Amino acid sequence: MTDQTAFVDIRHAQKSYGALEVLKDISLTVEQGQIVAIIGPSGSGKSTLLRAINDLDALTGGEIWLDGVQVNKSLPHRQYEKHINEMRQQIGMVFQHFNLFPHLTVRENVTMAPTLLKGLSKDAAEQLAREQLDHVGMLDRIDYYPSQLSGGQKQRVAIARALAMKPKLMLFDEATSALDPELVDEVNQVMKKLAEDQMTMIIVTHEMDFAAAVCDRVLFMDQGVVVEEGPPEVVFRNPTQQRTKEFLRKHLAGAK
Amino acid sequence: MDTELMLKVYPFFLEAAWVTIQLSVLTAVLGLICGALGTAARLSRLAVMRFVGAAYVSVFRGTPALIQLFILYFGGPQIGIQLDAFEAGVIGLGINAGAYMTETMRGAIISIDKGQREAARTLGLSRWQAMYKVILPQAARLMVRPLGVNLNMLIKSTALVAAIAVVELTYTAQRYIGSTYKPFEMFLLAGILYMIIITVVGKGVSWLDRKVQIT
Ligand SMILES: Nc1ncnc2c1ncn2[C@@H]1O[C@H](COP(=O)(O)OP(=O)(O)OP(=O)(O)O)[C@@H](O)[C@H]1O
Ligand SMILES: [Mg+2]
Numbered sequence: 001m002t003d004q005t006a007f008v009d010i011r012h013a014q015k016s017y018g019a020l021e022v023l024k025d026i027s028l029t030v031e032q033g034q035i036v037a038i039i040g041p042s043g044s045g046k047s048t049l050l051r052a053i054n055d056l057d058a059l060t061g062g063e064i065w066l067d068g069v070q071v072n073k074s075l076p077h078r079q080y081e082k083h084i085n086e087m088r089q090q091i092g093m094v095f096q097h098f099n100l101f102p103h104l105t106v107r108e109n110v111t112m113a114p115t116l117l118k119g120l121s122k123d124a125a126e127q128l129a130r131e132q133l134d135h136v137g138m139l140d141r142i143d144y145y146p147s148q149l150s151g152g153q154k155q156r157v158a159i160a161r162a163l164a165m166k167p168k169l170m171l172f173d174e175a176t177s178a179l180d181p182e183l184v185d186e187v188n189q190v191m192k193k194l195a196e197d198q199m200t201m202i203i204v205t206h207e208m209d210f211a212a213a214v215c216d217r218v219l220f221m222d223q224g225v226v227v228e229e230g231p232p233e234v235v236f237r238n239p240t241q242q243r244t245k246e247f248l249r250k251h252l253a254g255a256k
Numbered sequence: 257m258d259t260e261l262m263l264k265v266y267p268f269f270l271e272a273a274w275v276t277i278q279l280s281v282l283t284a285v286l287g288l289i290c291g292a293l294g295t296a297a298r299l300s301r302l303a304v305m306r307f308v309g310a311a312y313v314s315v316f317r318g319t320p321a322l323i324q325l326f327i328l329y330f331g332g333p334q335i336g337i338q339l340d341a342f343e344a345g346v347i348g349l350g351i352n353a354g355a356y357m358t359e360t361m362r363g364a365i366i367s368i369d370k371g372q373r374e375a376a377r378t379l380g381l382s383r384w385q386a387m388y389k390v391i392l393p394q395a396a397r398l399m400v401r402p403l404g405v406n407l408n409m410l411i412k413s414t415a416l417v418a419a420i421a422v423v424e425l426t427y428t429a430q431r432y433i434g435s436t437y438k439p440f441e442m443f444l445l446a447g448i449l450y451m452i453i454i455t456v457v458g459k460g461v462s463w464l465d466r467k468v469q470i471t
Contacts, residue, residue: 103394
């Protein structure tokens with residue numbers, strides 16, 4: 001059970017919705033500090049794979065390991081709940097639609113989980129919120145409600161909220177897809193900063209330029225399988241698979 | 257219209273209105289408790305609980321409240337339930353209102369975007385923590401208005417307990433008709449008092465609804 005595993009180790013991930021097989025035997029490893037981009041056409045299973053990593057969507061087969069611990073291990077219900085809540089504290093996730101808590105201020109969005117789960121004092125929580133919000137350039141909005149922020153600002157707060165749990169791994173599911181074009185960059189800048197801080201990240205994205213600029217590795221998925229995988233300069237410049245070529249041709253052409 | 261008579265009897269109607277108010281408050285409290293339990297059952301992880309919750313709602317919404325009251329008050333003693341009329345009124349109407357409130361509360365909860373629950377669970381919150389820290393505070397704001405509608409119906413439904421001789425507004429009106437032979441005046445007087453109660457409660461609900469909205 002505790003043999004050598006990569007930092008993030010996805011082994012033969014398989015997921016079906018009834019007869020529909022969404023993930024077909026996907027294996028993937030990510031080393032600490034690495035950044036992996038997942039690209040692929042709509043419906044190829046990118047979100048499903050990402051959401052399987054923190055068990056938001058349970059796999060129907062295969063294993064997910066993080067830092068030597070199996071995330072989706074089989075345990076009786078109560079024990080599993082406790083286990084998965086602990087695992088999820090170590091895995092930050094950022095959604096396309098931000099999912100900030102609208103009834104809480106920016107400060108409370110950031111401090112709620114650490115206060116509740118780690119028993120932070122009021123002072124420690126305040127310091128944490130300031131620190132994390134400063135990191136994403138949102139300190140001046142600490143007393144605002146989410147409805148008073150732009151999309152880019154919301155997403156930066158959502159990133160701060162995830163980082164406040166001091167996760168080992170960050171997952172991004174099209175973090176900039178719902179943003180107006182002029183707001184994309186401020187979020188990308190924050191993600192670049194995380195990359196410089198050596199955060200381990202798995203990023204589902206439609207932005208090829210961004211993926212090429214920050215990622216160590218790119219994974220091209222189609223119809224539930226990893227079609228091609230490698231460093232961005234190889235996958236983007238010299239893809240070997242026909243499907244990858246077609247996707248990139250359409251996508252790069254569409255982007256311009 | 258005999259306004260003189262109305263002015264003469266109206267203190268007695270005020271007393272009866274006070275009984276209607278007490279009946280309404282107690283029924284509302286019991287209704288909210290039953291509604292919360294019904295909602296918890298309907299949203300439970302366990303299929304049995306969901307079934308119990310659904311059965312509760314369909315039985316009490318699927319039969320007349322008056323029949324439910326009669327079964328409890330007249331039929332109760334036969335199966336060992338001895339209640340005075342007021343108690344039977346509160347319990348019968350409260351359980352009935354709870355079935356409607358279950359649907360109101362559940363509706364508000366399931367209308368909260370599922371991304372909210374996912375974001376909460378992703379941070380490591382348990383099911384229960386996600387519910388009471390993230391979902392309920394948002395759902396509660398959505399519940400105020402529709403629960404206000406439930407409350408409006410509930411207050412009017414207290415008139416039913418006249419049928420088991422609780423001396424509230426409607427019963428009092430009927431009793432004074434017996435001695436005055438002035439049904440128009442007596443029912444009008446009762447109607448006005450109901451309207452006052454309902455208007456005040458409605459204003460309170462609107463005030464609360466404005467107060468809880470997220471800025
Ligand atoms: N709850 C579900 N029930 C049934 N099918 C589902 C469910 N969730 C996803 N799917 C299916 O799984 C497949 C993969 O979906 P997924 O969301 O992972 O794709 P994606 O690569 O993220 O696409 P996009 O780029 O549009 O976000 C799709 O065919 C989708 O219809
Ligand atoms: Mg997706």
